[in-house]
Amino acid sequence: MTYLIVENVSKKFCRNLKQSLKYGVQDIITEITGKNRNSDKLRNGEFWALQNISLQLKPGEALGLIGANGAGKTTLLRLISGLMKPDTGCIKVRGRVAPLIALGAGFNPILTGRENIYANMSILGLSTQQITKRLKDVIDFAEIDTAIDAPVQTYSSGMAARLGFACAVHIEPDVLLIDEVLAVGDIKFRMKCYQKLAQLREQGTAFILVAHNPHVVLNVCESSIYLAKGNIITSGNTADVIRAYEDDLNMVTYSESESIMYLPAKPESESMGVDITSLCFKDNQSEIIPTLISGQPANLAIHCKAYQNVDNLNIGVIISALSGQNERILYITSASDNELIQIQSGAVEIQMQMPYCCLLPGLYNAKLYIKQGVQSLDIVQSFRFAVKANQVISQSLFYQPHTWKVTNTPSS
Amino acid sequence: MKQEIIYTPLSSLRHPKKLLREMWQDLLASRELAWRLMVRDINSQYRQSLLGITWAFLPPIVMATGFTLANQANVIQVGKTDIPYPAYVTFSTALWQTFVEALNSPLQAVIQARPILAKVNFPREALIIAKLGETLFNFAIKIFLIIALFVWFQIPVTWTIILAPVAIIHLILLGTLIGVLLAPLGLLYQDISRGLTLITGFWLFLTPVIYPVPKTGIFGTLVNFNPVTPLLVTARELATTGNLSQSTAFWIVSIITFIGLILTWIAFRLAMPFVVERVG
Numbered sequence: 001m002t003y004l005i006v007e008n009v010s011k012k013f014c015r016n017l018k019q020s021l022k023y024g025v026q027d028i029i030t031e032i033t034g035k036n037r038n039s040d041k042l043r044n045g046e047f048w049a050l051q052n053i054s055l056q057l058k059p060g061e062a063l064g065l066i067g068a069n070g071a072g073k074t075t076l077l078r079l080i081s082g083l084m085k086p087d088t089g090c091i092k093v094r095g096r097v098a099p100l101i102a103l104g105a106g107f108n109p110i111l112t113g114r115e116n117i118y119a120n121m122s123i124l125g126l127s128t129q130q131i132t133k134r135l136k137d138v139i140d141f142a143e144i145d146t147a148i149d150a151p152v153q154t155y156s157s158g159m160a161a162r163l164g165f166a167c168a169v170h171i172e173p174d175v176l177l178i179d180e181v182l183a184v185g186d187i188k189f190r191m192k193c194y195q196k197l198a199q200l201r202e203q204g205t206a207f208i209l210v211a212h213n214p215h216v217v218l219n220v221c222e223s224s225i226y227l228a229k230g231n232i233i234t235s236g237n238t239a240d241v242i243r244a245y246e247d248d249l250n251m252v253t254y255s256e257s258e259s260i261m262y263l264p265a266k267p268e269s270e271s272m273g274v275d276i277t278s279l280c281f282k283d284n285q286s287e288i289i290p291t292l293i294s295g296q297p298a299n300l301a302i303h304c305k306a307y308q309n310v311d312n313l314n315i316g317v318i319i320s321a322l323s324g325q326n327e328r329i330l331y332i333t334s335a336s337d338n339e340l341i342q343i344q345s346g347a348v349e350i351q352m353q354m355p356y357c358c359l360l361p362g363l364y365n366a367k368l369y370i371k372q373g374v375q376s377l378d379i380v381q382s383f384r385f386a387v388k389a390n391q392v393i394s395q396s397l398f399y400q401p402h403t404w405k406v407t408n409t410p411s412s
Numbered sequence: 413m414k415q416e417i418i419y420t421p422l423s424s425l426r427h428p429k430k431l432l433r434e435m436w437q438d439l440l441a442s443r444e445l446a447w448r449l450m451v452r453d454i455n456s457q458y459r460q461s462l463l464g465i466t467w468a469f470l471p472p473i474v475m476a477t478g479f480t481l482a483n484q485a486n487v488i489q490v491g492k493t494d495i496p497y498p499a500y501v502t503f504s505t506a507l508w509q510t511f512v513e514a515l516n517s518p519l520q521a522v523i524q525a526r527p528i529l530a531k532v533n534f535p536r537e538a539l540i541i542a543k544l545g546e547t548l549f550n551f552a553i554k555i556f557l558i559i560a561l562f563v564w565f566q567i568p569v570t571w572t573i574i575l576a577p578v579a580i581i582h583l584i585l586l587g588t589l590i591g592v593l594l595a596p597l598g599l600l601y602q603d604i605s606r607g608l609t610l611i612t613g614f615w616l617f618l619t620p621v622i623y624p625v626p627k628t629g630i631f632g633t634l635v636n637f638n639p640v641t642p643l644l645v646t647a648r649e650l651a652t653t654g655n656l657s658q659s660t661a662f663w664i665v666s667i668i669t670f671i672g673l674i675l676t677w678i679a680f681r682l683a684m685p686f687v688v689e690r691v692g
Contacts, residue, residue, distance in 0.1 A: 024686050024687065024690040028683040028687070031424070031683065031686065032425070036422070037423070081533045083529075083532075084686070084688055084692075085421055085685050085689075086420065090418055092416055110459050111459070123532055124532060125441075127444055
């Protein structure tokens, strides 16, 4: 069973308002007279906002839509929700589609929160009986217990957004279209939203998620589509798609199709004595691993070429999240671990061993340096790697290695 | 297995059976939503207001006072009316206003709901039905005024008064027909709402609201060709004398209204996605 099939769908728009309105009237007249709109051809001043888009969505699947502003992401969501007709191709929907596009659509500022919940949720397609049943959950989720009978115009913008989100997720649809709305509220509420989304997903709800922050998409969706100017550039595994997107954004210039990063060899005259020649991650069997997995062992293998014996090497690894705000996540140095690294001249492999990778799924950047005392011997500015997860841990901030133990005390 | 919905570029008229089935389903689906929207609109309409429902009474009273004074001073000459002139004007104005409300409300509804229309796919019929309900509600309030008027002027009524609501509903449906026809266009072009205000102002003078039905002259012909005339006159006559002067015209206009309403409904459904696409 498939909830949604989109086949070769295109949509055209017109930038000039007067012309656009005129075409609108033309289209209405041809539609009413039952004639063919010839919608597969562009009229003067029109352009393709979406072209030949195909995708499928099965229950419990989450699909990310990535792309710059104006790439056609919202247009695609609006076509799927049936707000407008496609110009070519067809869209088949099975089940209830709820848009999380319209947070608080139809909120009337004069009416109370409670009244607005009823109005909003019935616009989204619930019967009064169903709303009454879910009312308490909605109020609890939005955390506006005390303000529920006050007019919505007295709410803070965060409260109104929370109420809107609470209404939308309690519709419990088959397909949820989420358009960059998860940026509302404080961090605590955002975590709660993700939690709710994960819960819905376990119940079989399928998602299409649009977000500017690729980190969000990476945490929620396994597969993604990268749209640019109305065309699908790449689709598939989210980490790959995001890489393609970020490459296009010129965020990173180097391709990560290989899991080993080789650094150009330096002539001995430029070397400070120790050069990093390559970087990669290995597992405990010394096999190279292309992507790290949260909770699994990962060893950062640093290959060096040493021209001399060094006995007090200090290696620093600084890891920051590529997506999001580029926050620094880890700062590890061998010196602060009181580890004196001794190497002999020749080829050396130094491993920074992590029995558990505690990073969350995402893309990361590692900066490395090798120092001897205060003197810097070599620096690698950027080694990018991706982390995936085998289980859903997106609601956590990091991976905590753990086991469970049960001790039964038999009753005498 | 859930029902599959398919969106294609082809005109929905290509599958008339499917279209009619969807129309019926949406009509059923919009009952509760329409009720919600109506309750919401009526609530918010009166909540931020001191005079509240008095606003339903005031316009006919003000209008009647003005014209009665003008009539008494012989500034305007109206012929003889079946019932005392102040009652005649107040009652007719209430009917006329109900018609204008029904005429304007579909356009108002879609303009107000524009942000939601652009984001949520709900049965659009609900907007129209909610406004229809609001019009009926507002008229129901005016009924108290009319009853007070009938008692005050001791206007005799006949049993036909129980049929008057039928004529009033036809009057409201005629307004809705025109309103729904204009609503999608009005969302695209602001000219429609401006033009509507202008036209209803002029239309009032072609309708026997402040004067009895004229029998002669070009004016008489114009008034008799006005589709509102037979509906409004019949409603008034049913409520008072019971002698119907325009029953044939009444049925002609009514039948045209019913057929027109269904056709307009289809047109409205077909047009809305294109309108939403352009203004959303």
